[in-house]
Amino acid sequence: MTDSAPAPTTFRLAYVPGVTPAKWVRVWIERLPDVRLDLVQVAPGESCGALRSGDVDAALLRLPVDGEDLSAIPLYEETTVVVVPKDHLFAAAEELSPADLAEELVLHPLDDTLDWTAPPGRPAFQRPETTGDAIELVAAGVGVLVVPQSLARLHHRKDLTYRTITGVPRSRVALSWPKAEETPDLVEEFIGIVRGRTVNSTRGRRAEAEKGRKTAPKPAKKPAQGAKTGGAKAGGAKKTAGGRPAKPARGKAGGAAGRSGKPRRGR
Template sequence: MPLRLRYVAGVSPAKWLRAWGERRADLPLEAVRVEQHEQADGLASGDVDLAFVRLPIDTDGLNVVPLWEETPVAVLPSEHPLADRATLTLADLDDEPLAPQQPDPAMIVELVAAGTGYAVLPHGVARLHHRKDVVAIPLSDAPITRIALVWRIERDDDDIQEFVAVVRGRTARSSRGATDEAPAADPKATRAAKRATAQRTTAKQAAAKQSAKRASRARSRRRGR
């Protein structure tokens, strides 16, 4: 029986699947992408062995390896007045309606494109469903999300640990505990995390400049009275 892996949109497991195939040709790995509302389905029953999930989820009875953080973005129609902004804050969107929530991110983006409102999505999900009539703008103060690898505590056998080792970047010769304190994500995820940090820094700097400009205009108005 193959190892059964599920992963949410925004996760690209191809690198790990290739590494697993080279390392364990004797044990196939069945990888299926699922929607976020289905991400924990099958874990408790044992129908799924491992899953890349977007936290938070109920982790009772699960081993959890946090991997990387995801930048939140506001998805807006490309003709929206805020569409040319480099970054946004939640306050910028206070007067904007939210697009109706849907279990399928593609449908949420479709509703945004139709002008029903904006949506907040992880950057990887927005990129996956990118289209020409919407834009995705980093949100500097929205809650970040995190991707984790999870599996059942009672399923913690050598095969599972070998896949965890692949995700963490350990070689076949590495001991199981050699690098347990330092999980390694996909290099793309590492670069995404660095971009997220840079984007948050840029957003904070832009917000500070805007605040200073507003304060300066307020002082000018007071002097002009």
């Protein structure tokens, strides 16, 4: 009975709805074709739990993370928008403010990712369970919804539109992973990718391999045949243009005798 082949190395990356990891996945495939990247979509409220349980190695989620046992690198902020029916009065506006929503019923789903201090508008009698449920209520004319722009695009419908709103919280997308004394190599690789490091500047395992190749000692070169040593050709004395052996150079050893060739007479 033969031993089975070892399972391929895998990096498991979770992401919440609205976040698109495609551009980073393409770079990963180019740099680490031997490491499979598994994408796992999770609900906003489940992303931190997936990291703690070890179900995934890292996650693209929305801040804040709950607890101090997770590291996080903020990546970008999203524009906040108001989702309304296409025939709504707000559809004619270019931009909205919280004051514009004062008389509107604003839906606030339980999976809302915006860090509200005081949500604008009038609250609904019952909060929808998910953003998808809230979108359905907006389409039915029940109220309006304030969400990150990526979620408005994700739940796009032909009968709905959205407009930018200013003066409200904005969603911040981050890369998060469990804290450890030493960050795992594959997590470090992905950190380098999302931060835009090049192959040579990243601190992952590939950079270590490249560094090892650069610092390896080079073999000593053999002297070329006929190389000069000590000002003369190897294998023979230096000759003058006439073919006669050159006179030896006068040295400094011996003091004045070395300069004149004759001993100095004593007085």
